[in-house]
Amino acid sequence: MLEGDPCTILENEFVKPGKGQAFNRVKFRNLKNGRVWERTFKSGESLEGADVVDIDMEYLYTDGEFWHFMRTDGSFEQVAAAESAVADCKDWLKEQDVYQVTLWNDDPIAVTPPNFVELEVTDTDPGLKGDTANGGTKPATLSTGATIKGVPLFINIGDILKVDTRTGEYVSRAKG
């Protein structure tokens, strides 16, 4: 917890002059607003731990205002995440797939997609036969509404693509 908000530690650098006190230079991401903060702490200083848990949940649907997820432990318990929690992964949400939901005091504050998702192509320029080895690329629109660039020319509507959610880039054709 930093200034009342739950944060995740991105980097923690140990700094110490040979004959001096040790410090930790820490980079945090504020889980509520996504901002990155840098703070330096004396060795031995402490912060309150945030009551934050990451659990796997299945994405059900959106009603336009909330995105609904369900626990996968058989309890069928559901949570509704506001847009701020799904902002970074809306492009990769596919119904019935499992995502990591970060709960702070049982409130969903962040949703993290798997590193790779497989999504269907709903729109792209027609495929060019025989151009499988090298050559150009084109954009493609996926079933979630996301548009990705750098898709090979041989990809057709209806193909399932494997996409890296960290970079938003095409990885391979899954099947089709």
Next chain:
Amino acid sequence: MNLAQRLRLRAQTLGAIRAFFAARDVVEVQTPVLGPATVTDPDIESIAVPGYGFLQTSPEYQMKRLLSAGAPSIYQLGPVFRHEERGRLHNPEFTMLEWYRLGFDDQQLMQEVAELVAVVLGPGNVQTVTYQQLVGDLSDRGNVQRSELDLRFAEACESLQPGRFFVVDYPADQAALARLRPDNPSVAARFELVIDGVEIANGYWELLDPTEHERRFAADRVRRKTLGRMDVEPDQPFLAALRSGLPNCAGVALGIDRLLMLAQNADRLDEVLQRPEI
């Protein structure tokens, strides 16, 4: 740099350092890595080995005992250990080069340090900055906590780049085991070498007075208590050696892994440690 290149660079560097000292008639020694006593320095924690004592954080006391017993100028290359120091520029075990020159003062030793570094990194000018230039005006010192000062110092050292810098004129309460400057006792005859923002070496025109040593050890123990650290008994054989007489000398400790890191343009210590998986 691949593994074979890194191993060769380290071996060649150690060879060049040994040749450097052989040419100057400085004798290599190998003092125990595991000793019954350790340092009182409040900001250095030792690794205890139950039933034996402590892994040495530097060979300083053992080498000074040799000097007090009549050793000539000596150097040592070997592992030293620091509890809970791990990071981009830290590892709990690292290789230290430490040497002592009979009859030298800090100025003469700084000259030699610059020459040794040139053997490893190639020729280069070394600029000199004072502690005060780095941390700013100390007239409000009474209100500035030591931890705040250490942080300012650490960050100022990181900004000393590119290039080679000697930091001099440490305040008297950060003398460690350096004598105070005879012409200006508000500063210590202590220097550090910073290269490209990385602390490389720390040296002293050595304090000889055994009573002053005892006073500084007692002050260390008070500060340890304030900081909630483990109490450390002063090293009695070391104090006995000082009473028998440490000859006038200057000494310096230099981090070999960090020097190799700079020599191979790496920015993490991990990249020079001799582990096959990197």
